Amino acid sequence: MDTVALEPSLYTVKAVFILDNDGTRLLAKYYDPDLFPSMKEQKNFEKNVYNKTHKTDSEIAFLEGMTIVYKSSIDLFFYVVGSAQENELMLMSVLNCLFDSLSQMLRKNIEKRSVMENLDGVFLVVDEVIDGGVILESDPQQVIQKINFRVDDSPLSEQSVSQVLQSAKEQIKWSILK
Numbered sequence: 001m002d003t004v005a006l007e008p009s010l011y012t013v014k015a016v017f018i019l020d021n022d023g024t025r026l027l028a029k030y031y032d033p034d035l036f037p038s039m040k041e042q043k044n045f046e047k048n049v050y051n052k053t054h055k056t057d058s059e060i061a062f063l064e065g066m067t068i069v070y071k072s073s074i075d076l077f078f079y080v081v082g083s084a085q086e087n088e089l090m091l092m093s094v095l096n097c098l099f100d101s102l103s104q105m106l107r108k109n110i111e112k113r114s115v116m117e118n119l120d121g122v123f124l125v126v127d128e129v130i131d132g133g134v135i136l137e138s139d140p141q142q143v144i145q146k147i148n149f150r151v152d153d154s155p156l157s158e159q160s161v162s163q164v165l166q167s168a169k170e171q172i173k174w175s176i177l178k
Contacts, residue, residue: 011133012090014066015042015081016098016126020112023050026076027119029126031133049079060088069095073110093138094129100140101125105147121147 014035017028025046036042045064053061053070054077061068062084069091070079080095099110105121106114115122128143129136137143 010135012082012086012135013080013094013130013133014083015079016094016130017046017079017081018115018122019046019050019077019079021054021075021077023047023054026112026115027122027126029130031130046079049081050077053077053079059092067091071095071099073099075112076110076115090135094135097129097138097140097143098125101129101143101147104140104144 011031014032015028015030018026020026023046025043028042028046030036030042036045049061049063049068049070052063053068054072059069059071061070065084067082067084067086067088068079069082069088070077072078078095078099080091080098082091102115102122102125103110105125106118124147125143128146129138137146
């Protein structure tokens with residue numbers, strides 16, 4: 001039997017997407033431009049994945065030469081896609097980090113409405129976990145810490161009124177104490 005040795009690669013993740021309970025895309029990031037180059041092909045793939053996985057209790061699927069790990073929560077399905085040769089445990093660690101980070105960020109309210117209301121934060125979580133298909137982080141605590149740092153470091157125009165007021169109160173308090 002002739003086996004081909006595959007070169008190890010940091011580019012572990014081919015795609016990440018979140019679908020609602022109807023199979024409609026809420027968020028999708030594809031990291032391999034050759035995999036599904038058009039939006040139509042991406043949505044077709046997502047529909048096939050959803051049709052294969054939405055009624056099963058397993059956590060892994062193989063479809064179109066891809067390894068797919070997934071998890072559902074209330075009315076959402078979370079998917080992480082890798083190549084057929086990819087280690088399922090690596091993909092599952094990405095999925096768990098993504099899910100647990102979102103759970104913390106959304107205060108355990110992982111449902112369609114809360115994800116849509118906090119979509120910018122959801123994208124931040126995905127970007128902190130994966131960059132260009134490379135796994136950056138697998139610890140949800142670290143992801144949340146990095147996201148909170150980004151929010152605290154945002155320009156004044158992007159801060160909420162309550163954040164500005166809190167900061168002003170602290171500055172006044174310190175100036176009085178001096």
